[in-house]
Amino acid sequence: NGDGVGDLKGITSRLDYLADLGVDVVWLSPVYKSPQDDNGYDISDYQDIDPLFGTLEDMDELLAEAHKRGLKIVMDLVVNHTSDEHAWFQASRDKDDPHADWYWWRPARPGHEPGTPGAEPNQWGSYFGGSAWQYDPKRGEYYLHQFSRKQPDLNWENPEVRKAVYKMMNWWMDRGIDGFRMDVITLISKRLDGHGRLPGEIDSELSEGEMGEEGYTDASPFCSDGPRLDEFLAEMRREVFEGREGYMNVGEAPGITPARNEHVTDPKNGELDMLFLFDHVGIDQEGSKWNTVPFEVKNLRARLADQQEAVKNAGWASLFFCNHDQPRVVSRWGDDADRESRELSAKAFGMLLHMHRGTPYIYEGEELGMTNAHFTTLEQYRDLESINAYRQRVEEAKCQSAESMMAALALIGRDNARTPMQWDASRYAGFTAPDAATEPWIGVNPNHVEINAAEEFDDPGSVYSFYKKLIAMR
Ligand code: GLC
Numbered sequence: 001n002g003d004g005v006g007d008l009k010g011i012t013s014r015l016d017y018l019a020d021l022g023v024d025v026v027w028l029s030p031v032y033k034s035p036q037d038d039n040g041y042d043i044s045d046y047q048d049i050d051p052l053f054g055t056l057e058d059m060d061e062l063l064a065e066a067h068k069r070g071l072k073i074v075m076d077l078v079v080n081h082t083s084d085e086h087a088w089f090q091a092s093r094d095k096d097d098p099h100a101d102w103y104w105w106r107p108a109r110p111g112h113e114p115g116t117p118g119a120e121p122n123q124w125g126s127y128f129g130g131s132a133w134q135y136d137p138k139r140g141e142y143y144l145h146q147f148s149r150k151q152p153d154l155n156w157e158n159p160e161v162r163k164a165v166y167k168m169m170n171w172w173m174d175r176g177i178d179g180f181r182m183d184v185i186t187l188i189s190k191r192l193d194g195h196g197r198l199p200g201e202i203d204s205e206l207s208e209g210e211m212g213e214e215g216y217t218d219a220s221p222f223c224s225d226g227p228r229l230d231e232f233l234a235e236m237r238r239e240v241f242e243g244r245e246g247y248m249n250v251g252e253a254p255g256i257t258p259a260r261n262e263h264v265t266d267p268k269n270g271e272l273d274m275l276f277l278f279d280h281v282g283i284d285q286e287g288s289k290w291n292t293v294p295f296e297v298k299n300l301r302a303r304l305a306d307q308q309e310a311v312k313n314a315g316w317a318s319l320f321f322c323n324h325d326q327p328r329v330v331s332r333w334g335d336d337a338d339r340e341s342r343e344l345s346a347k348a349f350g351m352l353l354h355m356h357r358g359t360p361y362i363y364e365g366e367e368l369g370m371t372n373a374h375f376t377t378l379e380q381y382r383d384l385e386s387i388n389a390y391r392q393r394v395e396e397a398k399c400q401s402a403e404s405m406m407a408a409l410a411l412i413g414r415d416n417a418r419t420p421m422q423w424d425a426s427r428y429a430g431f432t433a434p435d436a437a438t439e440p441w442i443g444v445n446p447n448h449v450e451i452n453a454a455e456e457f458d459d460p461g462s463v464y465s466f467y468k469k470l471i472a473m474r
Contacts, residue, residue: 004438008054012062019069022471027181030076037150042083046168063176072178079165080187081151093138102161103152104144122200125216129388156188166239178247185251189226213399224255233271250274258310265315274318279303290408295333317358322366327416331372346463354470364421369463372416382442386413419445424454
């Protein structure tokens, strides 16, 4: 609609392109109502579309038009956390409200004044910088947020929370969607200490793990693949998917091992169809995401082999190099320096992706060989993870130099994948009209004049045509 942000009608208008490429399912990142602290992964109303992206009617139209072309639509399901602006969270701030226990509320550390530095219940850091605990003066307690402070974690131990989530999922399935991509679904079950407490809450100091370079400990050993994960997923399967046909679901699974993937995706256990594993996209990082190390083919080969080996008897794999959180593979592990190297790298990774056993996932523009953004200033970035990480590491903890942090952002920052889809060589790459008053929300990659769908569509030697052949072969 010319406001510089992608929308549902825009996607509907491009369905023929997707059908031509040969994809059969489209996963949409979250389009629900959201304050957009984390590009929609902070949802304030699960049963509405954010006006930025359109309306529920636009969603119905997208579904109908997709189905007409034999395409399915999978929505993102973000239920490890909500937005702090969600009505459930607002109600939960009152200790006497029925929603009081829907989130992970905890008092200040014993002997500390609530809301003062160091009074957090434990020393866990959040993925997006700073403590994983935020003080709420209204309730006089802290809430857990593994991501930003505007993304409070839901308490899945509470059966009312689970019931409300399943109800919402059924509402969408009944509306005609074809399944869900489940955001950080392995984080919904957390490891409690036997007294219903999260580890490290009561004892002071370092009981919850080793101190990291940013001044926090790592929550993930206690907050991923917890003891009730299988139970929750099987319950979800029964409550939402049993009796339905022709749907698919895939869980984003940080912290899960290839061996556990076999269990979760083995149909006889009635949990999920597929998981996204992350060990292979972590091979160029050590300790912190921002401490990048050189890519080695042998490490990628070993990780992919482990993933394949684990599901050779039962279960199923999903295959990916790119998504909205990962940089562009052609720049990350390939060579985007000149046209020939770029095209060969893009095709090599496309081949690798499609020739393994499992379901391949292509991220928008990957089929064109789209590259990293090559941003050079912090002002060009929009992602809160990147911006917070810079502040935390360069300015606060001073554990990384500005120069090395900018290099890390340019290599693996999430915005590398989020620049506008390159449809053609026009001013805004066809993402928005060239004469539109508003520029796209994030910079268009200048290389769109060379790398774009219009250019590649009819060229039998293009990356696009290569992907099309691979998909047809599958
Ligand atoms: C997942 C999403 C990512 C988001 C995070 C928090 O990792 O893919 O984009 O920031 O969860 O919801």
